[in-house]
Amino acid sequence: MQIKEKIQEEIQNEEANAPIESERILSERLGASRMTVRKAIEELVEEGVLYREDKKGTFVSDRSLWKKNTTFINSEDTDLEYRLINFDIKISADKEVLEQLNIKDSDSVSIIRIVRKILENKKPQSVEEFYIIRSFIDDKDTNKFNKLLDLNNYLKDNIITQKFVPMIVPTKYAAMLNLSLDAPIIKIEGVVKTKSAEPFIYYKIYNNPEQKNLEMTL
Amino acid sequence: MQIKEKIQEEIQNEEANAPIESERILSERLGASRMTVRKAIEELVEEGVLYREDKKGTFVSDRSLWKKNTTFINSEDTDLEYRLINFDIKISADKEVLEQLNIKDSDSVSIIRIVRKILENKKPQSVEEFYIIRSFIDDKDTNKFNKLLDLNNYLKDNIITQKFVPMIVPTKYAAMLNLSLDAPIIKIEGVVKTKSAEPFIYYKIYNNPEQKNLEMTL
DNA sequence: CAGTGGTCTAGACCACGTG
DNA sequence: ACGTGGTCTAGACCACTGC
Secondary structure: OOHHHHHHHHOOOOOOOEEOOHHHHHHHHHOOOHHHHHHHHHHHOOOEEEEEEEOEEEEEHHHOOOOOOOOOOOOOOOOEEEEEEEEEEEEOOHHHHHHHHOOOHHHHOEEEEEEEEEEOOOOEEEEEEEEEHHHHHOHHHHHOHHHHHOOOOHHEEEEEEEEEEEEEHHHHHOOOOOOOOOOOEEEEEEEEEEEEEEEEEEEEEEOOOOOEEEEEOO | OOOHHHHHHOOOOOOOOOOOOOHHHHHHHOOHHHHHHHHHHHHHOOOEEEEOOOOOOOEEOOOOOOOOOOOOOOOOOOOOEEEEEEEEOOOOOOOOHHOOOOOOHHHOOEEEEEEEEEEEEEEEEEEEEEEEEHHHHOOHOOOOHHHHHHEEEEOEEEEEEEEEEEEEHHHHHHHHOOOOOOOOEEOOOOOOOOOOOOOOEEEEEEEEEOOOOOOOOO
């Protein structure tokens, strides 16, 4: 929405905790109804850019309070590099994978497996394993890993559930992550489901704690 | 909002993916304007109870898709018990704590430290350490641990940032959590700040992975 | 073509904080 | 008394879906 962008421009040089103009004044000055301005402000509040104090006014948040969730999205402006470790279209898969993807008859379903390593500023950040039911994706996307594996693309029309599991780094990945064999790490296990609750992607991410900060704002 | 509750009642016996009445029909039947009904539905969509399909309709979500975040809130209907391990009002604290609470002159600030153990269904689920700047809380609440330490109470007017750290269980807590000395765990470190960015609580939660599932829906 | 959700308008009243 | 955000109303037009 244009109103939102305008407000964002106008506050970008404001100091933290500075008040912004009231909803009524903004709506008049920007030529929109109050409800429209309100919705724009509400979205900025949702992102942590602004905050309201009931019956007092709306204020600019300190930048450190902007909402983030690096358990799911890599923070921007980092230098990321993706290295493919493994790619195959397989008929069979682990029992765990079949269970998470709710597959009863494994013969009838084609599963794509992709394993890749992610480097951040040239250092190993994580290893990701993806299991994707082929029939759920466009044939033309099958080889576009960047699109296929960017979980952001699924967020709008799907539901993603992820779990955090502490473990000792798996032996096969220790060297890849440049970790000692007894290093404790956090594995993230996630499932992507359609809104009608059909799972079609299962993923496991092994994070290098020295490179990957898992944090979120609430 | 009453409209929200009414809708919630009406759909509670509906099957997953069943359509609900359109916004226009609901607004007429419930005697509210369309925008009011819309807002109610929007909140239910936010919670994952309903989902929309653009230009098609609004549908009931499968219960497994309701949004949750057990990294922050213990799921309901669990039998929780809190055991106080430690409570003191101390002038001095670790450098780490002072740093997180943004305290320069440690002599002038009184910090409350509380350590407690949480049992879920009689089994040890986690150990929590809280560091609270005394001047930020009501004197009358100083001894009401349940209120003081329920992070939900701070969510409305504050910003909470938390970080997930993999580690081997600290020796001093291994027995308390009923874990072996080399068990990998996830420690959650969090800071509660006012909306004007003043930190006043720092907490560390050591989770027993066998009892505590850390997961979230996106 | 009728119905859906998505967006927007131009008003209105309320409770409460501040001067 | 005035200004704030919070809530609500009764309309309106749009782009698209499904029949």
